[in-house]
Amino acid sequence: MTSAPNLTGRHLLKELDFSPAEWLYLVDLAEQLKAERRSGSEERRLVGKAVALIFEKTSTRTRAAFEVAAAHQGAATTYLDPSGSQIGHKESIPDTAAVLGGMYDAIEYRGDHQATVESLAEHAGVPVYNGLTDDWHPTQMLADALTIREHTGKPFGEVTHAYLGDARFNTGRSLLVSSAMLGMDVRIVAPQSYFPPQDVVEQAERIAAETGARITLTSDVAAGVAGADAISTDVWVSMGEKKEVWAERIEQLRDYQVDAGVMAAAGNDRAIFMHCLPAFHDLGTQVGRDVFELSGMDALEVTDEVFRSSSSVVFGQAENRMHTIKAVLVATLAGA
Ligand code: CP
Numbered sequence: 001m002t003s004a005p006n007l008t009g010r011h012l013l014k015e016l017d018f019s020p021a022e023w024l025y026l027v028d029l030a031e032q033l034k035a036e037r038r039s040g041s042e043e044r045r046l047v048g049k050a051v052a053l054i055f056e057k058t059s060t061r062t063r064a065a066f067e068v069a070a071a072h073q074g075a076a077t078t079y080l081d082p083s084g085s086q087i088g089h090k091e092s093i094p095d096t097a098a099v100l101g102g103m104y105d106a107i108e109y110r111g112d113h114q115a116t117v118e119s120l121a122e123h124a125g126v127p128v129y130n131g132l133t134d135d136w137h138p139t140q141m142l143a144d145a146l147t148i149r150e151h152t153g154k155p156f157g158e159v160t161h162a163y164l165g166d167a168r169f170n171t172g173r174s175l176l177v178s179s180a181m182l183g184m185d186v187r188i189v190a191p192q193s194y195f196p197p198q199d200v201v202e203q204a205e206r207i208a209a210e211t212g213a214r215i216t217l218t219s220d221v222a223a224g225v226a227g228a229d230a231i232s233t234d235v236w237v238s239m240g241e242k243k244e245v246w247a248e249r250i251e252q253l254r255d256y257q258v259d260a261g262v263m264a265a266a267g268n269d270r271a272i273f274m275h276c277l278p279a280f281h282d283l284g285t286q287v288g289r290d291v292f293e294l295s296g297m298d299a300l301e302v303t304d305e306v307f308r309s310s311s312s313v314v315f316g317q318a319e320n321r322m323h324t325i326k327a328v329l330v331a332t333l334a335g336a
């Protein structure tokens with residue numbers, strides 16, 4: 001385990017709020033906390049603490065992970081959404097931050113704008129965590145890193161991680177930066193117009209120079225996934241986007257669907273399939289059925305075959321949201 005940096009009181013607004021060594025430490029701590037949980041020896045480090053969970057967008061995993069992780073550690077949580085609170089419509093973000101900061105030990109925020117979570121952090125006086133904005137999804141990245149470690153058994157510096165799909169949004173951007181922080185060979189595989197913005201690529205390249213990571217942006221699927229240990233994707237249309245973008249997205253990303261051919265092109269029998277979830281891999285959702293009507297595709301970013309294959313680690317990855325969010329809570333509130 002990496003020697004423990006003191007992260008007490010720190011915000012997690014994006015990956016780059018942490019140094020590569022601190023980021024790795026959070027993964028190490030999550031692994032330790034998961035082992036403690038499994039062996040029945042978990043200590044409660046957050047007794048008497050309370051965490052506010054603000055969700056302006058929907059969530060299954062992130063909300064559940066915060067609530068369960070806090071409960072395991074003895075902390076209370078309160079779920080707040082726009083329909084049941086004054087946030088946004090009757091009370092500004094700075095005022096909300098000041099009020100919640102007076103009662104809670106930390107605040108989680110999920111919504112559209114990075115500026116909102118940054119404003120909360122500026123005015124709350126307690127740690128603020130980004131549970132997803134349009135720009136970044138940092139807690140997801142810790143879970144992805146732990147999952148990669150568990151399944152590849154390799155040091156991060158020897159891992160090749162390919163991401164296929166829309167890399168302009170939270171998951172693609174965060175995956176590029178987090179993988180660079182961990183020293184991976186990271187490949188963004190997408191049409192050029194779906195690459196992350198130039199400033200994000202430059203930040204990742206700056207970190208890569210420090211960590212030894214290698215960064216490739218390519219539109220060539222076969223070259224992008226060759227030698228991959230992990231192949232990740234995300235939904236093609238993110239929360240907050242209009243339904244009208246589906247047609248264009250399908251047209252642009254159809255060739256970047258993760259199917260059995262893509263997994264085989266890794267040339268690595270042990271390559272794993274990863275997805276932050278939720279995923280459109282069958283007709284089991286209303287959106288999936290609506291898009292089938294539009295496009296005739298019965299799966300979008302990943303085929304059902306790959307999603308259900310033995311290479312798919314998506315449900316363990318989802319569980320790791322809880323262990324890694326627990327690490328963030330413990331490190332920032334209990335100084336573990
Ligand atoms: N992966 C993820 O953030 O899932 P939720 O939207 O369900 O929280």
Ligand code: NVA
Pocket residue numbers: 132169170171234235237238239276277278
């Ligand atoms: N890019 C997706 C991630 C969901 C966890 C979205 O923002 O909807």
